[in-house]
Amino acid sequence: MQHVSEFRVRYGETDQMGVVYHANYLVWCEIGRTDLIRALGGSYADIEREGTALAVVEAHLRFMRPARYDDLIRVTTRVTEVRSRVVRFDYEIGTDQGVQLATAYTTLVGMTRDGRSTTLPTALREGLERLCTPS
């Protein structure tokens, strides 16, 4: 089970090398996991409003080919680990033409408003578990 997000590279995401600046791939990963959570029937905005944020505690990126301005980007997101307080997402980032650009994963922890780690909301955790396919 996976989720696919699609969007175009913005001009401001490029740098003077003529390709997308590498930090933007973390922004794209976030679009991927947000869309996946929305497809579960909730929205990350609601989850946060109800008091639990998901804070990134680890991120890893491997860059294969550069993305360019105006490319149609496809982010494929999978849930690869769910524990009571922790969820991991794996990402494949490519173009709509099937060219693979990068892979990544991020690990996130449930966080209360005052910054302490906490369990994931039950409905979210159950939804994520249904999608989970260990990497």
Place this chain on the structure above:
Amino acid sequence: MQHVSEFRVRYGETDQMGVVYHANYLVWCEIGRTDLIRALGGSYADIEREGTALAVVEAHLRFMRPARYDDLIRVTTRVTEVRSRVVRFDYEIGTDQGVQLATAYTTLVGMTRDGRSTTLPTALREGLERLCTPS
């Protein structure tokens, strides 16, 4: 009375035209006014913690020459209008070599935590008034 901020252009601030992406000049203006407020003896972070944010309600930018990666940028900030709820800052953005790159102004309004306009904190307003030189 004016305040000068200085910093280097970051790589991620460039775009594929080989120059700084225009939206970043608004970020630089913010560095300018934040530094000016700090020089008044407070800090914008404290002002916000005490309950009043300054929200940008208008911005204008004129771009003359492009900034490039690694340039040393100098932002000269002046207070050009202070009213009970409103403050305007004018900016000159150039290099350390004296090349003029852009001019700008932004108008900001005091804002409560729940998003209603409010008067500027008294100490801040008095400090800004002392520096004010109408444009």
Place this chain on the structure above:
Amino acid sequence: MQHVSEFRVRYGETDQMGVVYHANYLVWCEIGRTDLIRALGGSYADIEREGTALAVVEAHLRFMRPARYDDLIRVTTRVTEVRSRVVRFDYEIGTDQGVQLATAYTTLVGMTRDGRSTTLPTALREGLERLCTPS
């Protein structure tokens, strides 16, 4: 004649005030004019590859209400002035619910690869002129 672009607010576009950081509206304006140019039958990426960039020389923004994370944003872009080297775009930025958030305009100049002003490519200029509705 106008063009409408739609996209969601990204998490990284918010700031600690809980709303979208103001500099991002310039990024959104660029999405608006890029989509308008694509609807003309070309693409801005191609125009730049053929040697003419469009550099922003002036920008003005008026902020009415804040955009929030996950809002569906609608940017309505119009061409309001076309001259041999210059084009102006006007923008209305709102939500899909019809709430008006901001208005803006940007003026752009044709630019050669070595940074000198030049005329707009003929096909682009003619396309823009057909859409032009002075403000």
Place this chain on the structure above:
Amino acid sequence: MQHVSEFRVRYGETDQMGVVYHANYLVWCEIGRTDLIRALGGSYADIEREGTALAVVEAHLRFMRPARYDDLIRVTTRVTEVRSRVVRFDYEIGTDQGVQLATAYTTLVGMTRDGRSTTLPTALREGLERLCTPS
């Protein structure tokens, strides 16, 4: 041998969680390695002008505590691997008060203007080798 960079958190670097958005740490790592290269006696801008870019091919980040607006950030950068085409940097990101916020590493490859991998310029490679302390 290591290099220390220091700068303040910008407002636009925060997100609605009230802390720095995680993608910005990659920008900070870049400031760290750019400053280290400048301390070697060259500048990354010159290296790129002479035809060799350094492209990030891998990045890893571990986030311990959040950075906040206006914090004084200290990035400590070390060279931990140098090969003919590859260099790895390790980073410790903390505050000026000694609070550790994050650790990271990035691996970069020499790249020609047309996007093929190439050897690092000799002067740069020798400078990096002098600083190299395997992790």
